[in-house]
């Protein structure tokens with residue numbers, strides 16, 4: 131059988147999942163191409179890893195984002211297990227449960243938020259008996275365990291708190307699992323250090339050009355799947371396929387830190403609703419993920435590709451100082467955390483304005499086509 135030669139562009143989580151899915155079909159031979167020297171080094175590595183169940187989308191009053199997130203959140207683990215071909219010990223790679231802390235500056239009132247969380251749980255009741263779905267290895271009775279957030283008085287500026295079953299996965303550990311699956315596949319050829327700059331259609335399929343290890347490179351493929359995230363629209367534009375909606379790139383930092391001993395009791399938290407932040411503690415890791423939106427968001431662009439200047443680092447000291455000072459208003463004492471790493475990634479989404487705008491499309495994610 132003549133196999134079709136497929137180029138999967140981008141070795142982040144999207145590209146790897148596409149490559150693993152295609153590798154299950156004997157008709158394809160897959161070239162997984164990335165500009166970095168190894169896979170999964172960019173957004174999919176530095177992100178918070180939250181497997182959303184819809185709790186942060188209370189500003190979508192159509193409820194469609196929550197419905198979509200809920201279904202997709204419950205599909206994430208079974209889909210990955212299917213793709214890597216074995217069960218995953220999610221307990222070892224996930225965070226503690228998220229507690230949602232309602233800020234006194236929330237864009238949505240406390241009662242409305244609580245009503246919204248209960249609506250998500252009602253929706254979950256219609257999905258929980260589906261054998262194909264589970265949430266990170268768990269088949270839960272309810273997404274809202276009947277628990278109070280312990281020691282609400284310990285948190286500053288907080289009006290209410292709700293314990294949820296939502297969790298994050300540790301992206302460093304998930305990366306290892308995905309890389310093992312890619313290496314184990316005989317149908318996937320990994321091409322790293324390969325920067326794609328052009329695509330054009332020719333009689334037999336597509337011609338890709340770029341640079342491999344800094345030397346000119348070109349190759350023909352029958353099929354191309356574009357999973358380049360920040361690089362995606364540049365090639366889509368060359369194919370006359372720019373999206374018909376407005377998009378927004380946001381450059382966002384995150385901190386990895388060691389908490390002071392007296393704060394090591396902290397679980398994982400999302401502060402809602404608006405431009406606040408998150409604190410994530412993973413079960414088998416000493417490091418805590420921290421972000422404070424107003425201090426960590428360092429760029430917004432509607433261009434075809436994010437500005438070149440985004441590859442230069444912003445003032446790191448300032449981001450760390452401002453983030454910790456702001457988080458200290460919620461988690462007193464966190465100012466003393468020892469920051470181990472500060473990195474940034476880019477979020478690409480449909481929308482025109484930032485999340486401070488209640489009308490922003492960033493609050494409604496059900497129509498995303500990325």
Ligand SMILES: Cc1cc2nc3c(=O)[nH]c(=O)nc-3n(C[C@H](O)[C@H](O)[C@H](O)COP(=O)(O)OP(=O)(O)OC[C@H]3O[C@@H](n4cnc5c(N)ncnc54)[C@H](O)[C@@H]3O)c2cc1C
Nearest residue numbers: 140142143144165172173174177178179180326359361475
């Ligand atoms: C700070 C932050 C926190 C986030 N938190 C969450 C969260 O909690 N939950 C959630 O669901 N999502 C979250 N996201 C979004 C999530 O990270 C992205 O949706 C996801 O990682 C995108 O995966 P990807 O594979 O498309 O992109 P990437 O991981 O960026 O992969 C794209 C790959 O393409 C390669 N590439 C790009 N251009 C070229 C080129 N021209 N030639 C060759 N290779 C190229 C890159 O090297 C990269 O490896 C967050 C994002 C950020 C920035």
